[in-house]
Amino acid sequence: MNFTLKAWRQKDKNSEGQFATYTATNITPDMSFLEMLDAVNHDLVEKNQEPIAFDHDCREGICGSCGMFIKGRAHGPQKGGAACQLHMRSFVDGDLITVEPFRAKAFPVIKDLIVDRTAFDRIMQAGGFVSVNTGGVPDANAIPVPKTIADEAFNAAACIGCGACVAACKNASATLFVAAKVSQLALLPQGQAERQQRVEAMLAQMDKEGFGSCSNTYACEAECPKEISVTNIARMNREYLKAALG
């Protein structure tokens, strides 16, 4: 398979970026999208040109590193998977493929396709935890948790923090990301003690980072590689309301 690749090139945070066109040749359908980029980069290095910088690591769809916009969609044209899990068999031979970084004010571009998503970490630092120190906790089976609740908490906890929800949202809102963590801990008995502070602190930090507001278009759910449900947003809103009412 052969492709024309239109890739975003940007020297650094302070420079202007632009698209550059490359050809990807001798690509096989079983290659992942990132392996296709590897092949293009290999050719660029051979020609003494700088390869296209992109974040990647586990290549199994779990580390959340490989956030990029492919053919106008976060992680490309597939449902429920990260860019590293997108295979070239999903494209038609000869396709023009545009690839660019996730765009959001809170995710500044560092270089080419690499963006800075540390805003997510700061939101987690503001409240995405249960305040227990190591040691001195009760036996793991001391507090039963109904299976349905544990499963629902798991579904929310499956978030990989890739930022696709933000990139897909026209407001660049981080609501689904925050809601997933708030939900997980609000559902579980272990998270009850800090329920109110948590939702308030995380949402305050989200605003501070420059993410937009949620206007319920659900693009986030549609593009989430872990298919995190927007019902978590409703749950978070209830949590926030409860916290506000004291």
Next chain:
Amino acid sequence: MILDSKIPDGPLEKKWDTHRFNLKLVNPSNKRKYHIIVVGTGLAGSSAAASLAELGYRVTSFCYHESPRRAHSIAAQGGINAPKNYPNDNDSVWRLFYDTIKGGDFRAREANVYRLAQVSGSIIDQCVAQGVPFAREYGGLLDNRSFGGAQVSRTFYARGQTGQQLLLGAYSALSRQIHKGQVKFYDRRDMMDLVVVDGQARGVVVRNMVNGELETYIGDAVILATGGYGNVFYLSTNAKQSNATAIWRAHKKGAFFANPCFTQIHPTCIPLASEHQSKLTLMSESLRNDGRIWVPKQKGDKRNPNDIPMEERDYYLERLYPSFGNLVPRDVASRRAKEVCDQGRGVGPTGLAVYLDFADAIQRNGKAWVEEKYGNLFDMYQRITGENAYQTPMRIYPAVHYTMGGLWVDYNLMSTIPGMFVLGEANFSDHGANRLGASALMQGLADGYFVIPYTIGDYLAAHKFKPVKEDQKEFTEAKKAITDKTERLMAIRGNRTVDDFHKELGKIMWEYVGMARNEKGLKKAMTMIADLRKQFWSDVKVPGKANDLNPELEKAHRVADFMELGEAIARDALHREESCGCHLREEHQTEENEAKRNDKKFAYVAAWEFNGVGKAPKLHKEELKFENVHLAQRSYK
């Protein structure tokens, strides 16, 4: 130098308690005076950084990702062991200890393994308290499943994403300490060297991966929790960035490297599809609970697997090992898979695969049941191969997965460099010659949550720390050496990419230092690696600039280290004239092709002292004493 493992005296069950009592303490108000550097934010690094900060130490934490949560612990699927005995199937600390030391083919320390089993229960408690959503029964209590190498169900799990959930738990604890200011965290920093002052580890040189600048940081102790070195094989289940640079450069500064040849080849991975493949993907070994492994009895049987009748299938693990069946330890399962493929009975387009079949489980319990337990793994399989494993058996083949070897540490997890501690997969300590499934997460978190917080205090309380400055010669020289190395790499301007070299190294390693090894092959590999290393240093091409975000330069530094480490692995494998666990020397097998140990000569840890690139390192032996278990030939029949 005589290796002192500092294993305490007394009965096995009392060793850790006795030792803890004897460890010196740092009083609460003095803890803030100590500054600890933690490199790596996987399970071991995050849990250590968080726990030490909670105690009041000042901690500086580094990772080469943009966020601590992206460390490769995140990808562990199956679970974490603890002998809680919740299922009432007669599990105990002793049984987990015994299974682990036997699983490691009697090449680990009794005292370390027993301690690991002892503290593992507290890990589960800790994780639940953090809000880790482990799988539960309908009654609301925690569910357990069984794993290879054990006949009890002691594995706690969170669907197929246990590593992710445990890491997010440790990450949340770390995040809380970052927010409090107790941990200063630096992202996108690659550790380039350890700084030793007056014989003590006192700092690190890291490369800021965004602007390429070298930065130095000072501490009173340095903890390396930087993971394993499986990527020396190029293709492995490790993440692409996983590398050995931190531990290898510490090795070159004086830390001994123990048992480098103990590398684990995991039996249940998705087979290689093409040359372009950049990594291999593991399918959790938990699949072996309900999947049955088989190949056709006839060589070259290319029929659709569903068309091959029962009597023409060879369920070879069930045949050879009736009591453990498909749940034999990883090394055994991998070797047997290779054996049937070498016999020409492998399946799939390459013939390098065996079937893992869920048809019986689906018939017995229904598709929904299988989906609930393994759904995400089936999805992952389909995504990669395009095949539906509910309808046709999965194809699996072994792949490099975990490295039991690593930097030598004593019972306190301190390396041979005073003040440098090594945690998790980066050390060699607990798994001997083979790691059992669901034990890596256990060890990483045991080291970070429950061992280092006690043992580091003993070191800090017992030593005096002279003030050091970033402009003193140990720091400036270390920095200059890295700058020079970078300049050398960039100045070569050769013809081959870093990846080309890495792939070639990987092929040599897989061919001659992989699942089965022999003297001739190992000697050949050592020569080939030395040659390749020379070519690398004269023909590698690194584009871009040193003072910029430059992934090719990052890789070049890492591959330069793999070129040295690969040789060390081959040398260790050559010297160990026995088979044990994952290390199979073809010259040393039983009549039934099982690993044949030589306990008289090789019941020791081989700890290698660096002696210069291309020069033979010095071997130091730490004798392993077995006072509580009988050194038996491992049998899973």
